[in-house]
Amino acid sequence: MRKLALSDEILLSIQQPARYIGGEINMVVKDHSRVKTKFAMCFPDVYEIGMSHLGIQILYSMFNSREDVCCERVYSPWMDLDPIMREKKIPLFTLESQEPVKNFDFLGITLQYEMCYTNVLQILDLSQIPLHACDRTESDPIVIGGGPCAYNPEPLADFFDLFYIGEGETVYFDLIDRYQENKKAGGSRKDFLELAAKIPGIYVPSFYDPEYNEDGTLKSFTPNNSHAKEKIRKQVVADMDSVGYIENPLVPYMKVTQDRVVLEIQRGCIRGCRFCQAGNVYRPLREHSLEYLKRYAYDMLKSTGHEEISLSSLSSSDYTCLEGLVNFLIDEFKGKGVNISLPSLRIDAFSLDVMSKVQDIKKSSLTFAPEAGSQRLRDVINKGLTEEVILKGASEAFQAGWNRVKLYFMLGQPTETTEDMEGIALLSEKIAETYYDIPKDQRNGKVQVVASSSFFVPKPFTPFQWAKMCTKEEFLERANIVRSKFREMKNFKSLKYNWHEAELTVLEGVLARGDRRVGPVIEEAYKKGAVFDSWSEFFKNEIWMEAFETCGVDMDFYTTRERGLDELFPWDFIDAGVTKAFLKREWQQALKGEGTPNCRQKCSGCGAMGFGGGVCFETRGKDQ
Incomplete structure (x- = not known):
């Protein structure tokens, strides 16, 4: 005992x-x-x-x-x-x-x-x-x-x-x-x-x-x-099936944030969104085999008694055996009261068909992540998602029975204009309109479109690591522009808009891009009582402001200052796979509004193929 x-x-x-x-x-x-x-x-x-x-x-x-x-x-x-x-x-x-x-x-x-x-x-x-x-x-x-x-x-x-x-x-x-x-x-x-x-x-x-x-x-x-x-x-697992997974996952006796079995289906991402750190540092894309996943799905559900399994990856739709895996899980577990969760799906006909099989449409909402309100800005960030595709996906979802949609955007991205900001409200309105284009007797109640904006932080090892951040006041001004545009929309009662905390984002920017001189600020803030800063109810911005002043550290140096292409970064001693030359090239293409194909369409020579395995090796010698 x-x-x-x-x-x-x-x-x-x-x-x-x-x-x-x-x-x-x-x-x-x-x-x-x-x-x-x-x-x-x-x-x-x-x-x-x-x-x-x-x-x-x-x-x-x-x-x-x-x-x-x-x-x-x-x-x-x-x-x-x-x-x-x-x-x-x-x-x-x-x-x-x-x-x-x-x-x-x-x-x-x-x-x-x-x-x-x-x-x-x-x-x-x-x-x-x-x-x-x-x-x-x-x-x-x-x-x-x-x-x-x-x-x-x-x-x-x-x-x-x-x-x-x-x-x-x-x-x-x-x-x-x-x-x-x-x-x-x-x-x-x-x-x-x-x-x-x-x-x-x-x-x-x-x-x-x-x-x-x-x-x-x-x-x-x-x-x-x-x-x-x-x-x-950086160290990378080249062959995902060569390493073991979780034989017997821990099962808590109290409710936790994700109370389910989590099955990692792949690592990395082929998409190349220019704001996304994970999509860059976790390259190249490496998949688990279908047989590997079948085995661990069965073992983990059996050893835990969980009633839900979530398929984890940065972009689940890009897993080449997704259809086979989902069909296996449905055949093996659906009749036994096991739910299947599919986060990070791109909304297309196949994904909607899959989700209709594994979700209760009446209880669930769909999530889109356009990230930007205009096509111009989506091209800048290399989102690879057109308005036509977004609206088509929304229309097919509504026809399949969904009536709730969540949209994720980011404010403050490089080259952003007022038109791009207002585009968030306009795109949300167009999505709501696609619902009302469906015959009334085929609709599932009222439509609800919830749009959320986070604020942009230029993270290390992304093409946007050279970009400057907005100030707190600029972030809030942009959010107010979007909110005002929402109020002009015909379907305003069906739309909802909210945004992240600006002060928290600015601090995140300092900590994400800081060097050793930021360490004493963290310590000073802690000694003044800062803890659980990621929880809104405990975050005290005034403590941090006092800490920066006490330590003589200028926040703007790490946030609002745009970097020169030849600047040495505090993280440049790390080889994360993607080369600095590639990131520079992507930054310059972003400023010109030019997109880059995803890894399955064409290898862009990011450098990650040197780390073994992955989709980059499948295209090597074909598209370079």
Whole structure:
């Protein structure tokens, strides 16, 4: 019987005590005295969010497949428990063994979203681990970061011993082997970091020195240790079927954000949207075979008892065996009360046919992501979606019985004009009109079109990394232009428009494009009380503004300043597959409003084919 780290008195005084007690179905508990390496895997957000993250589940299963390794989980304590732990000096603990995180060999933190950066410091602080890597002793865990935000690790460089650049199934076991060898040989913490630096994809921030020009731009970024590499090359699984998946997914006893089995069908994307970081850094596209997916779908549903399975990818419609997989799932599970979720579909006749088979049309809404209101701007961002295709898809959906549509747009993208902004309302109106073009006796009640705007952030390793951002005031002005246009629409009562928080977006831009000088701002904001910044009810912009002022850091330098093509970026030491030359070419084509074919139409020479596998190899030699 495990002894819980929190007393009954504390558990009864907080919301959702199930967040902290573990004991979930398929949880793995190992005897610490029988393993050589203890790895605490952290998602720096509340349990319900972290338990829905596929990457954590994959790594948890992978690490625990080794007899000499135990992997346990830890999440950010919610705002009710956090002060209690500080007051009573309770060290942060893992769910499986309730052991303090500070007693583990590794603390691995997934960096999924920039607005979780203060939660990273909360995790370290509550774990009683020094915030700065340089202050840690031989008895402290090795703190390692990974995930999409690790493609610009510099704002967090001072807080991490290592960063893992790429996909977790590739070199993590090599890293653990080096750790065990170093420990057996009596090596120091620095000895291990030097061994780790030799492993492809591993970045040790303390082994590099940035130097800045008088104007604040980065002058150079050079290794200060002979073991450090000039370039860190991301690690990619070339053959997706060569790695195992999740045999027995964790099943929580409380409701979480995604309470279902998640089946990853492919990685990467062929589409080349110029604002999308994931579509660039996860290239090339690599698919799982149909037989592989059939096996894991069956095993996971059987081992969890879940009643829903979600097919995960950046663009599900591009999976070449989608029809076969969906038909298998329908034949195998539909009669057993299992629902099938298909996110990230392009709305066409095939997709609608598939969704009509697996969704209750009366209860569900369709999602389109035009991203821009005009065709001109969709060409700039290389969305590859025409108004004709959008309206045709909407019409077919309405005829099939749907009457609710969600539309996702982005405001503030490069070259955007008032006409582009107003086009959001006009396109929403045209979609509503397609519904009323259907004979009245064939309609399914009233139509509802909900349009949402996020605000544009130029992310690293995208063609738009050279673009400038809007200010908070400019974002809100653009949202008001769109809102005003919506009020002019004939079908206004059937339309709804909302937008993201502008202040949050501006801060996200600084954290996404920042360098090491942003690290002290994150720390200062945390010490002033910033935590759970991704949650609207806890985000306090004034705390961040004070932190920037205290640290003497100019936000505009990272946001509203347009970059020169020859500028050295803080993330340029990472080889993410797509070359800087390709991204420059795409940026220049964007400014001219010219599109680029997707990877299946023609290889554009982005550089990702050098990482093995994927759709790029299918076209190699044919279209170059």
